[in-house]
Amino acid sequence: MFSAAPWLTAIDLIGTFVFAVSGATLGVRRQLDLFGVLVLSVAAATAGGIIRDVMIGAVPPASLVNWEYLAVATLAGVVTFAFAEIVERVEHPVRLFDAAGLGLFAVAGTAKALDFGLAAPSAVLLGTLSGIGGGIVRDIMVAQVPTVLRSELYASAAIVGGICVTVAVWLQLPRGPAMVVGAVLCFVLRFMAIRYRWGLPVARARADGSDD
Amino acid sequence: MFSAAPWLTAIDLIGTFVFAVSGATLGVRRQLDLFGVLVLSVAAATAGGIIRDVMIGAVPPASLVNWEYLAVATLAGVVTFAFAEIVERVEHPVRLFDAAGLGLFAVAGTAKALDFGLAAPSAVLLGTLSGIGGGIVRDIMVAQVPTVLRSELYASAAIVGGICVTVAVWLQLPRGPAMVVGAVLCFVLRFMAIRYRWGLPVARARADGSDD
Amino acid sequence: MFSAAPWLTAIDLIGTFVFAVSGATLGVRRQLDLFGVLVLSVAAATAGGIIRDVMIGAVPPASLVNWEYLAVATLAGVVTFAFAEIVERVEHPVRLFDAAGLGLFAVAGTAKALDFGLAAPSAVLLGTLSGIGGGIVRDIMVAQVPTVLRSELYASAAIVGGICVTVAVWLQLPRGPAMVVGAVLCFVLRFMAIRYRWGLPVARARADGSDD
Numbered sequence: 001m002f003s004a005a006p007w008l009t010a011i012d013l014i015g016t017f018v019f020a021v022s023g024a025t026l027g028v029r030r031q032l033d034l035f036g037v038l039v040l041s042v043a044a045a046t047a048g049g050i051i052r053d054v055m056i057g058a059v060p061p062a063s064l065v066n067w068e069y070l071a072v073a074t075l076a077g078v079v080t081f082a083f084a085e086i087v088e089r090v091e092h093p094v095r096l097f098d099a100a101g102l103g104l105f106a107v108a109g110t111a112k113a114l115d116f117g118l119a120a121p122s123a124v125l126l127g128t129l130s131g132i133g134g135g136i137v138r139d140i141m142v143a144q145v146p147t148v149l150r151s152e153l154y155a156s157a158a159i160v161g162g163i164c165v166t167v168a169v170w171l172q173l174p175r176g177p178a179m180v181v182g183a184v185l186c187f188v189l190r191f192m193a194i195r196y197r198w199g200l201p202v203a204r205a206r207a208d209g210s211d212d
Numbered sequence: 213m214f215s216a217a218p219w220l221t222a223i224d225l226i227g228t229f230v231f232a233v234s235g236a237t238l239g240v241r242r243q244l245d246l247f248g249v250l251v252l253s254v255a256a257a258t259a260g261g262i263i264r265d266v267m268i269g270a271v272p273p274a275s276l277v278n279w280e281y282l283a284v285a286t287l288a289g290v291v292t293f294a295f296a297e298i299v300e301r302v303e304h305p306v307r308l309f310d311a312a313g314l315g316l317f318a319v320a321g322t323a324k325a326l327d328f329g330l331a332a333p334s335a336v337l338l339g340t341l342s343g344i345g346g347g348i349v350r351d352i353m354v355a356q357v358p359t360v361l362r363s364e365l366y367a368s369a370a371i372v373g374g375i376c377v378t379v380a381v382w383l384q385l386p387r388g389p390a391m392v393v394g395a396v397l398c399f400v401l402r403f404m405a406i407r408y409r410w411g412l413p414v415a416r417a418r419a420d421g422s423d424d
Numbered sequence: 425m426f427s428a429a430p431w432l433t434a435i436d437l438i439g440t441f442v443f444a445v446s447g448a449t450l451g452v453r454r455q456l457d458l459f460g461v462l463v464l465s466v467a468a469a470t471a472g473g474i475i476r477d478v479m480i481g482a483v484p485p486a487s488l489v490n491w492e493y494l495a496v497a498t499l500a501g502v503v504t505f506a507f508a509e510i511v512e513r514v515e516h517p518v519r520l521f522d523a524a525g526l527g528l529f530a531v532a533g534t535a536k537a538l539d540f541g542l543a544a545p546s547a548v549l550l551g552t553l554s555g556i557g558g559g560i561v562r563d564i565m566v567a568q569v570p571t572v573l574r575s576e577l578y579a580s581a582a583i584v585g586g587i588c589v590t591v592a593v594w595l596q597l598p599r600g601p602a603m604v605v606g607a608v609l610c611f612v613l614r615f616m617a618i619r620y621r622w623g624l625p626v627a628r629a630r631a632d633g634s635d636d
Contacts, residue, residue, distance in 0.1 A: 027361070035368060036361040039344075050267070055474070057483040059269040060325075064334045064341075113484075122488050129488075132463075136565070141348070143357050145567050149451070149460040156459060239573070247580060248573040262479070271481040272537075276546050276553075353560070355569050 007176035008111050015104030016069050019134045020045035020076035022097035028084045030142050041077030044138035048105045052130035056116045095194055098135050098147060103186030106131030106158035107179040110165045120166045127162035128155055153193035161186030219388035220323050227316030228281050231346045232257035232288035234309035240296045242354050253289030256350035260317045264342035268328045307406055310347050315398030318343030318370035319391040322377045332378045339374035340367055365405035373398030431600035432535050439528030440493050443558045444469035444500035446521035452508045454566050465501030468562035472529045476554035480540045519618055522559050522571060527610030530555030530582035531603040534589045544590045551586035552579055577617035585610030
């Protein structure tokens with residue numbers, strides 16, 4: 001059914017699920033109805049993979065051709081909608097599921113780009129882009145500044161995950177475990193940044209609200 | 213001039229026109245000047261088709277290669293700008309023209325995807341995406357939450373239109389009338405949802421304005 | 425290293441630099457930290473070229489495959505962040521660097537599209553789209569209405585730059601100087617529009633804040 005390696009597909013589907021939960025949770029918070037919540041789940045879950053596939057010329061994108069992606073995203077949306085009160089009890093649920101999706105898509109994107117013959121740095125970049133793409137589309141759709149701009153160690157954590165996969169492939173280590181390690185590393189970095197509010201300095205400039 | 217079937221082209225150009233009117237009307241409401249109104253017309257009118265064409269690998273997209281699309285979108289923008297006061301008298305003009313564009317692009321996108329050999333479910337999905345794409349880009353460009361998230365029966369209406377075309381092709385019925393029926397069905401569903409405020413329940417959750 | 429003509433590459437990299445500065449400056453104004461500023465630099469600098477490359481089927485996009493683009497964008501972001509107080513003294517810094525990037529990407533996009541065999545009007549359109557793409561993505565990411573909608577002579581200035589290149593190629597004049605002239609012409613038009621607040625009339629309509 002899938003041409004890609006089973007590890008890649010498994011990680012891709014888990015990433016789809018957690019990003020869909022992040023989208024659905026944001027939709028519930030914004031008081032969208034069930035339809036809106038499902039659209040936001042699907043958008044958050046598929047945007048990263050679609051961006052990746054369009055960029056490497058793997059069209060039509062996997063999430064349009066294989067029904068599994070859409071089914072998983074819809075299921076995640078419905079479950080989140082039904083159990084919204086429980087999901088809410090998790091602290092920072094949007095950010096947590098987003099961090100998991102970030103790691104999973106970053107390693108899956110990097111691996112797929114390597115499969116398509118891209119050089120190591122380009123593969124890491126593409127992995128990063130497919131990791132951050134879902135969250136960007138999700139946040140822009142509810143008219144808020146994307147997490148990738150507001151948060152420390154976001155794109156950077158994705159880069160670390162992608163490098164992990166690239167190095168493993170270069171050392172001819174087994175790819176599956178390397179993808180799991182890379183995704184976990186990225187997630188832990190993001191989680192620590194959220195938990196301990198790791199931050200960087202902000203440049204001094206007129207903050208008068210005008211942009212020109 | 214066009215490689216696609218004449219029905220497809222006709223429906224595509226009418227969809228371009230009505231989406232352009234929806235973009236121009238929104239631009240006039242937001243007090244943009246003529247340039248801004250035209251940019252918003254063209255964006256609303258071409259985004260859905262561009263997304264569809266990029267996803268099925270039909271690059272460069274039809275709306276860049278054939279001047280008709282741009283001409284129709286620009287014309288619609290200029291006419292809407294000139295007769296803004298009349299268009300305003302129509303109730304809910306943005307939503308009405310948006311609903312017409314949604315139906316037309318959903319069936320045109322589904323038909324083109326079937327032409328490119330996609331399986332039925334993928335074709336319906338791609339049709340839906342090309343139907344909702346123009347409205348999403350239009351709304352995001354004026355920094356408002358897209359209609360597809362705020363409204364009941366939006367993506368669902370597009371799915372119904374796409375299924376209509378897919379079933380007709382499967383039953384080997386003539387495609388042209390099936391596209392018209394699908395587009396009308398989608399429009400009527402959306403119109404009824406707007407008219408009677410059909411809505412779905414909203415999940416119970418803390419609505420404290422924070423997203424994390 | 426690059427398959428494209430050296431002039432095209434040079435103009436592309438300078439455009440990347442100035443658009444990155446426009447993104448970084450906006451990031452500093454919005455009080456983003458260093459990571460956020462860099463993401464906004466890279467987004468503003470690469471989005472136009474990525475849109476262009478995806479549309480003509482030149483995937484993976486040049487800015488993912490060649491490390492120079494990312495290096496230039498990152499460098500521009502770091503420099504802008506470090507010298508934010510100096511950049512601030514320039515009047516209208518975001519708009520000025522944005523105008524330079526607009527002209528450079530409009531001519532580079534048009535030239536690359538001609539190289540890929542597109543007809544003259546399509547090439548100008550694609551050039552315009554790759555010129556305005558970076559600014560649109562940059563502005564949408566900080567949830568503000570893109571400059572292309574708020575400003576006079578924005579898309580129009582890009583069109584003029586693109587026409588300049590197309591005419592030169594048609595007359596078989598040397599392409600390099602034509603690209604410089606086109607980029608300068610576009611920049612000057614935009615600069616004059618900013619400087620003298622050239623504007624167009626706004627349509628009369630209910631401005632009651634509702635969009636439907």
